[in-house]
Amino acid sequence: MAQASFGRRALCGVLLLLFGWAARADAQDVTEVTLKGAFLFNFARFTEWPADALHPDTAVSACVLGDRAVADAFAKTVKGKQLAGRTIAVTNLPPTGSIPACHVLYLSGVPETRIAEIVSTLRDTPVLTVSDSDTFTKRGGIVQIFVESGKMKFRINSRSAKRARLQLSSRLLALAEVVDEDVASVASAPSTNLFTSTATALASVDVELFGSDWARRFTAWGRN
Numbered sequence: 001m002a003q004a005s006f007g008r009r010a011l012c013g014v015l016l017l018l019f020g021w022a023a024r025a026d027a028q029d030v031t032e033v034t035l036k037g038a039f040l041f042n043f044a045r046f047t048e049w050p051a052d053a054l055h056p057d058t059a060v061s062a063c064v065l066g067d068r069a070v071a072d073a074f075a076k077t078v079k080g081k082q083l084a085g086r087t088i089a090v091t092n093l094p095p096t097g098s099i100p101a102c103h104v105l106y107l108s109g110v111p112e113t114r115i116a117e118i119v120s121t122l123r124d125t126p127v128l129t130v131s132d133s134d135t136f137t138k139r140g141g142i143v144q145i146f147v148e149s150g151k152m153k154f155r156i157n158s159r160s161a162k163r164a165r166l167q168l169s170s171r172l173l174a175l176a177e178v179v180d181e182d183v184a185s186v187a188s189a190p191s192t193n194l195f196t197s198t199a200t201a202l203a204s205v206d207v208e209l210f211g212s213d214w215a216r217r218f219t220a221w222g223r224n
Helices: 002-019 032-045 068-078 112-122 158-163 183-188 212-217 219-223
Strands: 060-065 088-093 104-107 128-131 143-148 151-157 177-179
Touching: 032 060, 032 068, 032 104, 032 128, 032 143, 032 151, 060 068, 068 088, 068 104, 104 112, 112 128, 151 158
Parallel strands: 060 088, 060 104, 104 128, 128 143, 151 177
Antiparallel strands: 143 151
């Protein structure tokens, strides 16, 4: 029991250090929701938008559709932080209705038909689309977050990123499961081959849910 308690306190210490949180936290604060908020910050941090999409005096607009808890966690993560000198504005959007101009858009808890419609509409625009939907990258979304065997991971559709004219850092790609799938070809491809990376050098790296490996390899970048 004492050893488990020490492990929880040590994990909290690591996260407090890496996130730079001023407030006190305990082990129960480290949840899938808070990790998703931190993931979204780092996805944005290691993305470069084209000059016509992100002007020097423009704040980074981050929108969360359908998941208020993640929106709140994302806003907490980015509080006091900047991306290349720009502030980050997080907006929580209702599941229905129009979507404002965003640089980052996270979708969760909405029907697949709605997700497909949004992705199709945005596929040629410089918007970093992210979701935890099981079919997100297959539909043309750029980043898909998923939990497998107790580990949080993420998948990147590099072709979709290129269509959106977004430059993703090699450091981000090195931690991702990278796919290069065209939406049209995915529809007829065998399901067992959908998530096979076409670049052997970019091997998938498991990201431990609640684990220090995730903290060291991913959130530590937020300090630099």
